[in-house]
Structures are given as C-alpha cells and as structure tokens.
Amino acid sequence: MDVEKLRKLLGDADEIEIEDFELESEKIEFILRSQIAANAVSRKPKAPLPGFRFTPPVDKYDSKISEVTLGATKAGGGTRDRELRIGGANAPPFYYFENYCTNNPVISHDIFDMPISLPGHVKKYFGDAMEDPADWAKLRVKKFNAEMITLHLVSTDPNVKDTSVNEACKTIEDVLQAVKVPLIIGGSGNPKKDPELLSKAAEVCSGEKVILSTVDPDMDYKMVAKAAAEYNHSLISLISMNPDEMRRLNKNLMKTGMKPENMIMDLFTGGVGYGIEYTISAMERCRLAGLKGDKYLALPMASATSNAWSAREAWSHDDKLGPREWRGPLWESTTAAMALLSGADLFMMLHPTSIKIIESLIESLSVSKPVDSGLEENNTNNTYTQWINV
Amino acid sequence: MARLTALQLYKYLPAKNCGRCDEATCMAFAIRLLEREKKAVDCPELTDNGLERLEDAITPSVRDVEFGAGENKITVGGEEVICRHELRFFGSTPFFIDVSDLMDEKEIIKRTKFAQEFEVERIGQILKLQGVSIRCASGDSKKFSETVSKVAKDFSGALILCSFDPSILRAGVEIVKERKPLLYAANKENYTEVLEIAQEYGTPLVVYSDKIDELGSIAKEMSSRNFKDIILDPGAELRGSGLAKTLNKFTMLRKSAVKGVKELGYPLMCSTVSLWMGFKGSSEGERMSLAYTESTAASMLLDRFASLLVLHSIDVWAILPLVTLRQNIYTDPKIEPSVEAKLYEIGTPDESSPVIITTNFALTYFNVSGDLDNAKVSCYLLVIDTEGLAVTVSVAAEKMNASTINAALKESDVENKVKHHKLIIPGAAARLKDEFEDETGWEIIVGPNDSSQLSNFLIKENL
C-alpha cells in the first residue's frame, strides 16, 4: 500500500484494527499525531459525564433603536447615488443569541477644507488632493471606495482662518458636485460660528439629506435644529461621555421639532489610552437605556474615531515603539473596534488602512441570521485546537 | 448571584469587632472584603463552617482562579458584571507569549526574552506581559520537557503548559512544579487524567470544548470532585463570520455566569495563535499584517470577556494597544485617577528654573513629568487641583481658572523659590492668559499644545 494513502487513512481514523496482516519489512514505525495519541491512551472505559444543558441567557428589550437614512437619491429628492441606512438595533451590540439585528454600520471618510497637520506617512495617501476638498473627496471615493464623506469645515474657526460662511458653502457645493455619495457636513467646533454655518449648510444642501455635525449645549443648537427640520436633514448631538446630559440635549432637540429618524448621537470617542474607558461605558449605558425604552437615547450612535490620532502613541517618532506606519493605523482601528463593540453605527475615520480593517470587521460581523446559539454546533472541521500544533 | 452589600456581608461575620483582622470593626472588614482587599481567611474568628459560608457568599459569579508562584502569582477572573458602569472589572487579563517545542532555540530565547523584558510605563504603572505559554507541537515529551526547562531558565513569570496528552503534561509540570503552571487542557477524552495531575501538583487547569454543553458537563464533573480551579476555553474562530460566532459565544458565557449558572462561572481564555496557521515566515509584509489581525482580534476579545489571552506576535507596535486597552478596561470608569496637587521638583531646580503649570489628572501629570524627565529639564512643576481632570477638560469645565491657579501659587510658596515671575501654562489654556496675568501678577507664557514639545520650547524661548 502507498504510504501516503496509509497515512491519510490513519489521520482520519478513530480506531485502527489490523487484520490478515503480514509484515515483510524489517521495521515499521507509526507516528501518531499527539491528539490521536491522546485518544489512544484514554481508551479505558469512562463513567458518563454529568448532564448539563445550556440555555442561552436571553433578555427581551422593549424598544428598538431608531433608523436613520443617510443621503437622498433622485427618488428621494436629491442627487446622491445611494441612500444608506443605519440603526435599528433590537439587542445590545452583537448579542446574536438575543436576536441582534441591525443595519450595517457605515464608515464616512474624513476630508478637511484646508490641509491639516498629519504625519507624513498618512499625508502620502492623499498627496496634492489635500489642497482641494473636491479633489480630496473624489480620491476618497475613487481610490478608497468611500461610501460616505465627512467634510470638516475647520477653516471657518475665527481662530484658524475665519473662512466666511458663504465661502464655506461654496466648498460644500463643490464637494456635492464632485462626488455622489451621501455627506456629513462638519463645523469647526466654534460655538459662536457653527450655528450660522450649519444652518446655512442645511439650506445649501436642501434635498440631499446630509448630516449636520455637531450640536452641543454650548451653542445655539436650536437654530441648527430648526434648519435641519426645515430642510429634512439629520444632525449629530455631541456630549462628552455623559449619558444624563446626552439625554437632556436630545430631549431639547426633539422639543425643537427634530424627529428620532433624523437624529444621531456622539458620546465622544477618546482614543485607546486617552479616554476610551469612559467612551465604552457611556456608549454602553446609552444603548442599554435606549433598548429599555428611553426614547431620548434610542438613537444610532456616531463615533469620530479619528480622535485616536491625538494619542501620542499613534504618531510619536519613538522607534522603540515599532514602526509608526503600522502603529498609527492600528491605534485608530483598535479605537474603532471598541466603539463598534459598544454600539457605534456611524464612523468618521481618517486612515485608509484603519478604514479597510473596520470595513472587513463589519462584514465579518454582519451575519444576516442570528448565529446559532451554540446548541447546534456541529463543527466537524474545527481547527482551533490545532493551535497547539501550528 | 446578585452582589451582596457590605451590610449583608456583615451578617456572615462573627460581630466581635475584635480587630484581629487589622480592621477596627467587622463592618470595616466587610467593606474591605467587598473591595477585594481582604480575604475571608483574614478573619481568624470564623469557625470552619462560618468560613465556608462566607466564602460561598463572596465567590464572584466568575470565579477567581490563581496560578503562578511568589511575586509572579496572578489571579484571573473574579468578575460580577457584564458592564463596567455597574462594577469595575477585577482580574486584569494576563497576556501570554506563545512558544512551541518545534521552534528553534534562537526563536525560543527571543520570545522568552521578549516576554520577560517587555515594559511600558503609563500613568505611573508599569505595563508588562505576564507569561509564556509552552505547547508541545512535537508530540514528544522529551522535546517538550527540554523546552520547558529552557524557558523556565530565562523567564520568571507565569507559565502555561499545553498538550492534550496527559503524559506530556505530567512530564512538563514535573520540571516546573514549584512554579504552579496552568495546565492546558482537559477535554472530554482526557479529563480524568488531567484532573489527577492538577490535583497532585496543586495547579489549576483549562477545560476545552467548543460545545458549551460539554464544557459545562466537564466543569460540573470536576466541581463534584471538589476541584474548582478551572478556566474555560470555549474555542474561537477568528476569521470571517467565525468572529461573530466567537463574540456571541463569549458574551453568552459571561452573561450566563453573571446570571448564576454555576457550571459556567469560570474565567474564559482564548488563544489567537491559530491565526498564524499556515504562515511560513517568508514574507515580512504578511507577518506584519497577521500581527495586525491578531492584535485586533485580541483587543475585541479583551473587551468581550476574555480573562486570559495567548498571543503569538512579539511586535511591540501590535502589543502596545493591547496593554494600553487592558489598563483602560480594568480601571473603574467612575473614578478619575489623580495625583496629589502640589509643587513637584523635576531634576534639580534652582532659583532661575522655569515654573510650569499642569493639572492633577494622573495621565496628564505622568505625561508631562515623563516628558520633562526624558528631556533632562530641571524645573518646578506646579500641579493644580482640577479634581482629576485633564488640561483640556478642566479648561472646558472651568476647573482651571485664575483663582485656582492663584491659590496654588500662594500655597506652594514657589514665589520664594525662584527669583523670576514667569509662569508657563499649557497651550490648551491659552485663552486664559490675560485672566491669569491679572489675577496672579506673574508674566504668563503660553507653552505648546503637547508637553512632548515643551523642552524644545524652553530652549527656543531661552527659559
């Protein structure tokens, strides 16, 4: 018999019985893989194991997270080439055994209305396109397959360039022309200027169903909310990691006329080592409250994951910490992975590598039917234990 | 089981208030028990029966399991909750570096050294790797024993010995028995023999099965034989939709434990080594991308209840986010860690040294003082009490303001330690410059945004 064949037969065998066997060679050696060997020694009969039957620890939730549509196609009165939907979760994130079911989270790629300071190894992905937001947007869509773009109008900050609202609106129009994916329009964070900027942006983007980002209690958020409601856009409410304040802000926004179908909340994503411990808890608390019926917190969550780049480990030149071309993107994607597990539905991200990693994570985790609860597990080709033999 | 309150725990104590436990009263002892700062056995007044009852009452939903010896002893598990806002997590997940007895000697030494020497300082804590996991891939107990001796010689931390063959495990544990290694693993075929070894050598063991029913059955059988030092490995698929299954399984197991299913109330572990299956070590790019994938999978498992992880990669950049994230996940999200607000001397300051201001948030203080130390700057660092908030946060929350700064200046008496009147403030507090100047009468110099630029700034500005 062919040796290879014999080896294969042995490899799959539970038991070997040798009949009518004549041996002519001088020496024959059986090398059994350690696992088979382990079975072989334990052949002696054994008392049956005590019974244990696992029941998945299922809870019921009263509520569902609202669903938000991003962008409007022609049918919806806009000019975007797609409409994306986020939200709709009916159980905590990835609790498939509780029938977790939601729209896939969406990643929006960051662009800025002026060249911003970035490590050289990140800049090289964007090159000259950083000079012109429309080019930058095109590059994001064509080369990096962006499903969505966030235009950060940082230059409008009076302490930066004080770009006028009118000029900023021109930039918005350019980007709307340049790409056909849904957009997020981000202010500069200046509480005096953002209300005017975002309200005007609402008008300029009429029909496109953009997201206005962000409103917080330090600014005239009612002004923005009114404009968003009038032109049927969505908006993101921002509170740094405080569920009670988030609830209060969302309640006020709803009083101003915002509908849950047009609201997203951002509890602020501190990077790994820079606040993620608070982010995780704040997001978990809000998601659970929402599922348990608190309508002011039953909203999809956004994560401005690029915050991770403010962590020193993401950009520092310290060679002892390993190459920063790998370290930086990993810092951002690890931060995103934590936000994902905490319930984030919409990501605003920077680095193409981090984005790719999170895209593939989202795909891996988007099983359409609930994963079997572990009861029907019949993994005939489970390779996990082979880690011992790798 | 729901977590008991201190008052409920008090009922299990002798109520003698004798102080033999080094606490003033039994109530104080009950509080320490809750905080895991004391153990039931620390009260010598308890009867055997009473001790057993108390221990039963305070055993966490996820049992705590100890292994390793001496100062390298580690405790895994000990959790009561799913979410950290209810109660913090306790058993900070140890990381083990993978070694196989088929690796060549150089590789084994390299890995062992890495595990021994890896160290990063963050917020005043030294973050380390806890152990080496040695697996018998050869199937040869002699080769395995040799590898165990080799590792044990260069490495003082905790050890895991891996084989499904009880005779190989026995050979390995015999060599390092005084180190109390963790045995990996008992399955439905070999559990009787592996249990015998664990009982004989007083070590904990891992039960492996990818079927939860089986995992529970084996654990139940062991606990009926009075053995509870168990860690569960429910198996993990780490690629594609397998990852969904894995997260689902880990979540169900933790939730079941918290809901009181005793058979599953043990710490969970996972090895991400299987990700490297099929990797031949030829391409550097492939190696980096596998390290990336492994780091990502491990961080997700860390968030989703893995109490112990075995890792293959020894790339610093891939381990760094993991040790940092672990530090984050195992701190109490309700408490801002802070340092004492006072005047610190960095290096050997004299009357012409700069005076620098920062806040008493631990992360801020250690970043700033670390940067100054590294750059060998001598200065006075005046730490303001901002109730443990970072500079950016305390500026936003108005905890860093003219009057807190003025009070700190007065109290520190720094005025009489330097002959100038210049105060350097963080860039993030720039907008408070005029306010500070008016209130303190000192000249305020706005520094850079990040403290890593501070020493360059001092040189450039001639300060």
Ligand code: B12
């Ligand atoms: C974690 C965090 C929190 C935590 C606080 C944790 C803590 N202990 O501080 C919590 C959740 C409590 C929180 C609350 C709030 N936060 Co907050 N928070 C953060 C976050 C994510 C990280 C802060 C941090 O840890 N930084 C790391 C430390 C090391 O940085 P640092 O102290 O600034 O020190 C660095 C530099 O300043 C410099 N430096 C320090 N000292 C010195 C000295 C000199 C001389 C020099 C030159 C340099 C220097 O070097 C250090 C680095 O090496 C930031 C966002 C961010 N990425 O910065 C938002 C952030 C600071 N928060 C913000 C806000 C608005 C708030 C709230 C007011 C929100 C609200 N409405 O509730 C509250 C206020 C808190 C309160 N008590 O009322 C805003 C501030 C916006 C602004 N610029 O005004 C930020 C920027 C987020 C945002 N974009 O909205 N926050």
Ligand code: SF4
């Ligand atoms: S030793 Fe025991 S009885 Fe005495 S005070 Fe402490 S807890 Fe109470």
